[in-house]
Amino acid sequence: MKIAVIGSGYVGLVTGVCLADFGHEVVCVDKDAAKIEALRSGVIPIYEPGLDELVKVNAGAGRLSFSTDLPAAVAPADVVFIAVGTPSRRGDGHADLRYVREVAREVAGALEGFTVVATKSTVPVGTGDEVAHIIGTANPGADVAVVSNPEFLREGAAIEDFKRPDRIVVGIEDERAREVMTEVYRPLYLNQAPLQFTDRRTAELIKYAANAFLAMKITFINEVADLCEATGADVQEVARGIGLDKRIGGKFLHAGPGYGGSCFPKDTLALMKIGQDFGSPMRLVETTVSINDQRKRAMARKVVAACGGEVRGKTIGVLGLTFKPNTDDMREAPSLDIVRGLQDRGASIVAYDPQGMAAAREMMENVAFAADAYEAAAGADALVLVTEWNEFRSLDLARLKAAMKAPVFVDLRNVYRPHEMQRHGFTFVSIGRTP
Ligand code: UGA
Numbered sequence: 001m002k003i004a005v006i007g008s009g010y011v012g013l014v015t016g017v018c019l020a021d022f023g024h025e026v027v028c029v030d031k032d033a034a035k036i037e038a039l040r041s042g043v044i045p046i047y048e049p050g051l052d053e054l055v056k057v058n059a060g061a062g063r064l065s066f067s068t069d070l071p072a073a074v075a076p077a078d079v080v081f082i083a084v085g086t087p088s089r090r091g092d093g094h095a096d097l098r099y100v101r102e103v104a105r106e107v108a109g110a111l112e113g114f115t116v117v118a119t120k121s122t123v124p125v126g127t128g129d130e131v132a133h134i135i136g137t138a139n140p141g142a143d144v145a146v147v148s149n150p151e152f153l154r155e156g157a158a159i160e161d162f163k164r165p166d167r168i169v170v171g172i173e174d175e176r177a178r179e180v181m182t183e184v185y186r187p188l189y190l191n192q193a194p195l196q197f198t199d200r201r202t203a204e205l206i207k208y209a210a211n212a213f214l215a216m217k218i219t220f221i222n223e224v225a226d227l228c229e230a231t232g233a234d235v236q237e238v239a240r241g242i243g244l245d246k247r248i249g250g251k252f253l254h255a256g257p258g259y260g261g262s263c264f265p266k267d268t269l270a271l272m273k274i275g276q277d278f279g280s281p282m283r284l285v286e287t288t289v290s291i292n293d294q295r296k297r298a299m300a301r302k303v304v305a306a307c308g309g310e311v312r313g314k315t316i317g318v319l320g321l322t323f324k325p326n327t328d329d330m331r332e333a334p335s336l337d338i339v340r341g342l343q344d345r346g347a348s349i350v351a352y353d354p355q356g357m358a359a360a361r362e363m364m365e366n367v368a369f370a371a372d373a374y375e376a377a378a379g380a381d382a383l384v385l386v387t388e389w390n391e392f393r394s395l396d397l398a399r400l401k402a403a404m405k406a407p408v409f410v411d412l413r414n415v416y417r418p419h420e421m422q423r424h425g426f427t428f429v430s431i432g433r434t435p
Contacts (some may be wrong), residue, residue, distance in 0.1 A: 001024045001025070001078045001079060001180075001183055001184060002024070002025050002076050002077045002078050002079075003016070003019055003024050003025065003026045003027070003077055003078065003079050003080075003081065003184070004026075004027050004029060004070075004073035004074050004077040004079075004080045004081070005019075005026060005027070005028045005029065005080075005081045005083055005120075006029050006030075006070060006073075006074075006080060006081065006082050006083060006084060006103050006106075006107065007029070007030060007082065007083040007084035007085070007099070007103070007121070008028045008029065008030035008032075008035060008036070008039065008045075008066065008083075009030075009046075009083065009084070009085060010046055010048075010155065010158075010262075011083045011120055011121070011151055011153065012028060012030075012081070012083030012084070012120070013028060013039075013044075013045075013046065013051070014048065014051065014153055014158045014159065014162060015081060015083055015120055015151065015162070016028040016064065016081075016083075017051060017054045017055055017058060017064060017159075018054070018159060018162040018163060019184065020054075020058040020063040020064035021054055021057070021058055021063075021163075022186075022187045022188075023063065023187070024063065024184070025063055026058075026063060026064050026065075027065050027066070027067050027073040027077075028064070028065070028066050028067070029066075029067050029068065029069070029070050029073045030066075030068065031068060031070075032068075033068050036066045036067060036068050039055070039066040040059075040065075040066050042055065042056060042059075046328070046329075047326075047327060047328040047355050048155065048156070048158050048159070048327070049156065049157075049159070049326055050159045051158075051159065054159065070103075070106050070107070070110060071106075071109065071110035072110075074107050074110035074111060074115075075110050075111070075112045076112070077115060078115065078116065078180060079115070079116045079117075079118060079180060079181075079184055080107055080111075080115060080116070080117045080118070081118050081119075081120050081149070082100060082103050082104070082107070082117065082118065082119045082120060082121055082131070083120040083121055084099035084100060084102075084103055084121055085099055085121070086099070086100060086121045086122055086123055086266075087266065088265075088266045088269055088270070092273065093269035093270065093272065093273050094124070094270060094273050095122070095123060095124050095266070095270045097123065097124070097127060097130075099121075100119065100121055100123060100127065100131065101130070101131075101134060104117075104130075104131045104134040104135055104138075105134055105138050107135065108134065108135040108137075108138035108139040108142060109138060109139060111135070111139060111142045111143075111144060113143065114143045114144070114145075114176065115142075115143070115144050115145075116144070116145050116146075116147055116176075116177050116180045116181065117131065117135065117144055117145070117146045117147070118146075118147045118148070118149040118170075118181070119131060119146075119147075119148050119149065119150075120149055120150070120151050122150060122207050122208070122211075122263070122266075122267055122270075123148075123204060124204065124270060124273075124274055125201050125204045125205050125208075125274055125278075126201065126204070127148075127204060128146050128147070128148045128171065128173075128200040128201070128203075128204060129200070129201075131146050132144070132146040132173075145172065145173070145174035145176055145177040145180075146173070146174075146200070147170055147171060147172045147173075147174075147177045147181060147200065147203075148169075148170070148171035148200045148201075148203035148204050149168070149169065149170050149171070149181065149203070150169055150203060150204070150206060150207035151207075152165065152166070152167075152207075152210065155261065155262075155324070155326070155327040155329055156324065156325060156326030156327045157326070163188070164193070165188065165193050166193070166194075167193060167194045167195075167196055168185050168188060168193060168194070168195045168196065169196050169198065169203050169206050169207070170195065170196070170197050170198070170203060171197075171198050171199055171200035171201065171202055171203025171204060172197060172198075172199070172200065173199065173200050178197055181195075181197075182195065207267075208267055208270065208271040208274070209271070211263055211264055211267040211268065211271075212267065212268050212271045212282070212285045212288070214252050214264070215259055215264040215267075215268050215285075215288055215292070216284055216285065216288045217252045217253065218252055218253075218254075218255075218256075218259050218264075218292075219258075219259070219288045219291050219292055219295075221235065221238075221239055221253045221254070221255045222255050222256070222258065222291070222292075222295055222431075223291065224238055224239075224255070224432065225255035225431050225432025226432070228432040228433065228434075229431075229432055229433070229434060232434050233432075234432065234433050234434075235255045235414075235431065235432025235433060236255075236414060236432070236433065238432075239253040239254065239255070254413075254414075255414065255431045255432045256334075256412055256413050256414075256431060257295065257296060257299045257334035257338065257386060257412040257413075257431075258292045258293075258295035258296040258299070258334050259292055259323075260296075260323030260324070260331070260332040260333045260334050261323040261324065261329065261331060261332055261333075262329060262331045262332070264332075265289075265292075265331075265332040266332075268285050268288060268289050268292075269289060271285050272285050272286050272289060296334045296336075296337035296338070297337050297341055299334060299337065299338045299341070299412060300337065300338050300340075300341025300342050300344075300345070301341070302410065302412075302429065303316065303338065303342060303382065303384050303410050304342070304345055305429075306382060306408055306410045306427065306429040307381060307382050307406075307408055311342055311345050311346060311347035311381070311382075312345060312346030312347070313346060313347075314346075314347050314348070314381035314382070315347070315348045315349075315350060315379060315380050315381055315405070316342050316347045316348070316349055316350070316380060316381065316382050316383075316384060317350050317351070317352075317370070317376035317377050317378075317380035317382070317383040317384070317404075318335065318338070318339060318349055318350070318351040318352070318376065318383075318384050318386055319351075319352060319353075319373055319376060319383060319384065319385045319386065319387070319389075319392050320335065320352075320353055320356075320385060320386045320387025320388065320389055320392060320413075321333060321335040321339075321351055321353035321356040321357065321360045321364075321386065321387060322335075322353055322355060322356035322359075322387050323335075323387070324387060324388075325387055325388055325389045325390065326355075326389075327355065327356075328355040328356050328358065328359055329356070329359070330356050330359040330360055330363055333356075333386075333387075334386060334412075335351075335360075335386045335387065336363060336364070338384065338386060338412075339351070339364055339367060343366060348366075348368070349364075349366070349367045349368065350367075350368045350369075350370050350375075350376050350378075350380065351364075351367050351368070351369055351370065351376060352369065352370040352371070352372060352373055352375065352376040353387065353389070354389050354391060356387075357369050373391070373392060373395055373400070374396075374399060374400065374403055377400050377403040377404050378403045378404075379403070379404070379405050380403075380404050380405060380406075381404075381405050381406045381408065382404075382406065382408035382409070382410060383400070383404065383408070383409050383410070384410040384412065385409070385410070385411045385412060385413055385415060385416075386412055386413070387413070388413040388415050392415060393415055397420075397421070397424040397426070398424065401424060401425060401426065406427075407424075407425055407426045407427060408426070408427045408429075409421055409426045409427070409428050409429070410429045410430075411428065411429070411430040411431070412430075412431055413431070414430050414431050414432070414433065416428070416430070418430060418433055418435045422435065
């Protein structure tokens with residue numbers, strides 16, 4: 001199949017590259033000429049394990065190319081994926097559809113022959129109808145089927161998630177699209193990944209409901225963690241004990257500093273707005289959003305308490321800045337609230353992150369950056385582990401302690417065991433566990 005992917009950001013790039021790897025002929029389009037030029041020379045603008053190798057192999061085989069020329073990519077395509085950003089609109093939290101609409105108009109003018117136009121971007125319920133309307137108005141002769149095909153990729157595991165998905169959801173209004181989309185995903189179909197065909201609005205809602213449910217699950221265990229601290233129970237054991245119940249499931253029950261990233265915060269907010277707009281409020285989601293916001297700020301207070309109630313004039317080492325490991329993404333990262341909260345109380349921050357420091361330099365002020373964990377620990381009054389990168393899992397604890405001014409270790413991801421840390425002489429504070 002010939003496929004055009006419009007938007008070579010995170011979702012577009014991973015989708016295009018993986019579809020090329022399935023054997024399709026794919027053109028990834030973006031209006032950012034510098035980005036396209038970089039991609040052509042093999043420079044990947046995001047950090048995603050395994051992506052550079054797949055780009056090299058598929059571009060080398062001639063199945064994958066990069067272009068700024070949208071009409072040339074769209075005209076011969078059987079399927080056009082719209083994978084542009086839908087950021088939260090400033091002020092009201094609604095998803096901003098400006099880019100989706102713009103692309104729909106441009107695509108409309110370039111269509112030739114029957115084409116499936118699939119939205120990959122996470123878009124509010126009814127956007128598929130709007131895209132169909134925009135295309136129909138701009139080009140009344142176009143023979144097009146607009147489908148909703150939400151993606152469920154996790155940053156850092158995106159290729160694995162694309163190639164071995166739990167399911168593929170396709171919302172269609174035109175039966176001809178069923179055959180085309182089955183062909184697109186045939187390699188996965190052979191792997192027995194369920195392909196769920198449904199109507200377009202349902203597909204759009206599935207995406208938001210999935211992300212909101214996961215955000216709610218994390219927030220639930222985070223509240224249980226607080227209760228564990230108050231009652232002397234252990235949240236790791238509670239999570240295991242409830243997660244073994246297949247109806248609950250053990251995943252996304254890891255208590256931490258609150259969820260961040262480019263998806264959960266934006267999508268929960270958007271679903272909340274959709275509910276309000278349709279007069280069917282999503283009260284659990286509203287509460288989740290507010291608890292999570294408060295939690296990120298509360299983490300700074302937790303560090304202050306671990307330091308004996310005062311951080312003024314103290315130096316705090318921060319390990320991990322990105323919203324989760326294996327990404328360079330800092331969007332809505334809990335580290336932003338934690339660092340700001342500690343600075344507001346008079347602390348100096350020395351931070352280290354394996355991939356996030358370039359972005360962090362743009363987003364954080366008055367932070368000193370270290371070359372590794374031990375440098376971040378040097379002379380620190382406390383160390384805070386914010387993101388559970390693998391390289392923080394087996395730190396040389398004796399070396400770390402020797403480098404620090406005071407051996408206070410706050411582990412917001414429960415990477416270390418309390419008795420182990422105490423044995424090494426640390427004052428140790430973690431999440432949902434009493435020392
Ligand atoms: C999320 C979803 O997991 C994907 O299925 C979805 O496709 C994607 O959003 C999207 O809408 O594009 P992602 O944001 O990359 O993926 O990252 P997650 O692995 O889901 O983590 C999100 C946040 O939750 C992170 O801050 C992470 O630290 C936190 N988290 C996750 C926890 O605190 N505890 C957990 O048990 C799991």
